[in-house]
Amino acid sequence: MVEKKPGSNSSGHHVRVGTRGSRLALAQTRQVIEQLHLCDPSLFFETIVIRTRGDRWKGTDWPEEIGTGVFVREIEDALLRGEIDLAVHSLKDLPARLPEGLLLAAVLERGDPRDVLVARDKRKLAELHPKAVVGTGSPRRSVQLASLRPDFIIKPIRGNITTRLDYVAQGKLDGVVLAAAGIRRLDLSAKISEYFSVEHMVPAVGQGVLVVEARRNENWESRLARVHHRESALAVRCERSFLEKWGGGCRVPLGAYACKMNEKLVLRGMIESNGKLRREVISGSTDYPELLGEELAMYMRGKP
Secondary structure: OEEEEOOOOOOOOEEEEEEOOOHHHHHHHHHHHHHHHHHOOOOEEEEEEEOOHHHHOOOOOOOOOOOOOOOOHHHHHHHHHOOOOEEEEEHHHOOOOOOOOEEEEEEOOOOOOOEEEEEHHHOOHHHOOOOOEEEEOOHHHHHHHHHHOOOOEEEEOOOOHHHHHHHHHOOOOOEEEEEHHHHHHOOOHHHOOEEOOOOOOOOOOOOOOEEEEEEOOOOHHHHOHHHOOHHHHHHHHHHHHHHHHHOOOOOOOEEEEEEEEOOEEEEEEEEEEOOEEEEEEEEEOOOOHHHHHHHHHHHHHHOO
16 A cells, blocks of 8 residues: 655655655654755655555464565565655665665664663563563564563564553553664653663664665665765674575574674674574674674574
């Protein structure tokens, strides 16, 4: 389903920007469009809302036939058909490999990559009672949360950020684990009880990063160069290489986070395999981010 939301300026070149219709997706798209105006103030951006399979699915777990890319596939199809000119995504929603004919025209500066706890009375993780019921829709968060508090009852949940926060406010859950970046982009930081370090809760691949996807051979990379953040792009190239080499999808408990430290690229990875949670850290040259991601995936796959 496609819904048009006109921009504020009808002058200049018309650019149709595809996005999901959630409150967070629309807020993120507005923020990206504000930055895109820096590249060319004459551009007129029209937001096109596209409902994806992930938005339509009401269950708490994805059926096998849905596969990966549940929140982006219809948007990418519209891009390939020429119904939109650009697409704005949370990078963590994108599969490791893009469809033929598409590319990431700009990777914006990364927001906060961490996960957060939102709990009743702003209790911290250590303050929640044994058998506390904590909700998350992410296998990655579930297994890491269980390693931190094995006494918790972890409940799979779906819904947008507001819905998940309401579960806590209404007493249906003792807490929820969410991405810091989304909470902050909706100006809801005051509800955060605690931030998890990336060591204790390894983020999802690309978490906190917004990207602009475009068709190849349309020169969008050079046109959007002003908003492209090279260090964030370097990090996510490494993380996505780890994801692609491992072969993870939306149901695999997998995380990776890369950052530049002392002129080196440091990559932290986590995976649950055969009931065992594993975390590893390696570092390498910033010249070969994809090789570093592949190296960590191969090392973790071969380690008993």
